[in-house]
Amino acid sequence: MSGAQKDLAIEVKNLTNAFGSHVVHQHLDLDVYRGEVLGLVGGSGTGKSVLMNTILGLREPQGGSIHVLGQDTRNEKGRRGLESHWGVLFQNGALFSSLTVKENVQLPLREHTHLPEKLISELADMRIMLAGLEPEAGHKKPSELSGGMLKRAALARALALDPELLFLDEPTSGLDPISAAAFDELITQLQSTLDLTVFMITHDLDSLYAICDRVAVLADKRVEVVAPLDEVLKSEHPWIQAYFHGKRGRSSAVGA
Ligand SMILES: Nc1ncnc2c1ncn2[C@@H]1O[C@H](COP(=O)(O)OP(=O)(O)O)[C@@H](O)[C@H]1O
Ligand SMILES: [Mg+2]
Structure with a gap:
């Protein structure tokens, strides 16, 4: 190198x-x-x-x-x-507390793409899995997650758009x-x-x-x-x- x-x-x-x-x-x-x-x-x-x-x-x-x-x-x-x-995981996580994990992960996809709803849902599920969370975690609110799971949820959101x-x-x-x-x-x-x-x-x-x-x-x-x-x-x-x-x-x- x-x-x-x-x-x-x-x-x-x-x-x-x-x-x-x-x-x-x-x-x-x-x-x-x-x-x-x-x-x-x-x-x-x-x-x-x-x-x-x-x-x-x-x-x-x-x-x-x-x-x-x-x-x-x-x-x-x-x-x-x-x-x-790019995907970003800020120092204080900063997921929206009123949204579920899956809704949080869907946000960047809604903001930056025009993909159909079904695909946005599937992509969000995939990112949640990639971040090492069980699919059920997607339906939880941030307040229901442990520290480690919160970081993974924030990571799933950072990966939403398949960043480089x-x-x-x-x-x-x-x-x-x-x-x-x-x-x-x-x-x-x-x-x-x-x-x-x-x-x-x-x-x-x-x-x-x-x-x-x-x-x-x-x-x-x-x-x-x-x-x-x-x-x-x-x-x-x-x-x-x-x-x-x-x-x-x-x-x-x-x-x-
Ligand atoms: N918005 C701000 N207004 C004034 N000072 C700031 C602001 N953000 C950061 N600083 C100052 O800049 C320095 C570096 O901050 P920061 O990058 O957060 O440090 P760290 O290396 O711990 O991440 C600190 O002294 C902090 O007080
Ligand atoms: Mg710092």
Whole structure:
């Protein structure tokens, strides 16, 4: 994979993000290759979610350029064109609580396609299955689901439009270690079956070890390192040293 020109799914160049005088990102560059699982780590409040939202075109940065699948997400038309090519699992899940799981999964299909009702229903059932839920779960409201099932339901909705790209913001935080490991396994399976590119923010070291092809470290307002995990571990950056070498031996998968 090294050397030769690789297909870029996401290209972030010289990004600046600030809230008033609080600069979150500066001179931030990041490339995500098609077909890889990229894990993004960084201390709390370093701007991981802000970076994801900016890539998704939900936030206007102060400077820099962002291209996803070759389209500029700062451009309204470019972003709209991409909405059916990516699936997103936000940090707080955000399923509509008044709708059943299946109705939640059907929403993007209704919004972005003109498929007949029967097909929308069948596709939603299929996504629910793909996300590892029993069909009955489709008839439940989010409040009736366990934490792990909620994440899967949100994943089913993210997969609704058969996306090329999957964005996950801390998908296993709040899950017990067994549910978290099962979720990681599901992501790995989906990635290879559906040929997805996955951009995953995580605090979960087990996830990084288990499923990420490369790990990007957000520190000092930029992506300090992006490399396979064994290379990242060699970095002498103090945060990386403290994070990986301080906790490496732990077996818990609970988000920090
Ligand atoms: N809408 C906002 N207004 C002001 N500050 C914000 C806003 N969103 C995020 N921030 C600030 O940006 C920084 C990065 O936030 P965030 O991306 O959520 O961090 P994390 O890496 O934990 O996901 C934090 O200091 C946060 O307070
Ligand atoms: Mg966050």
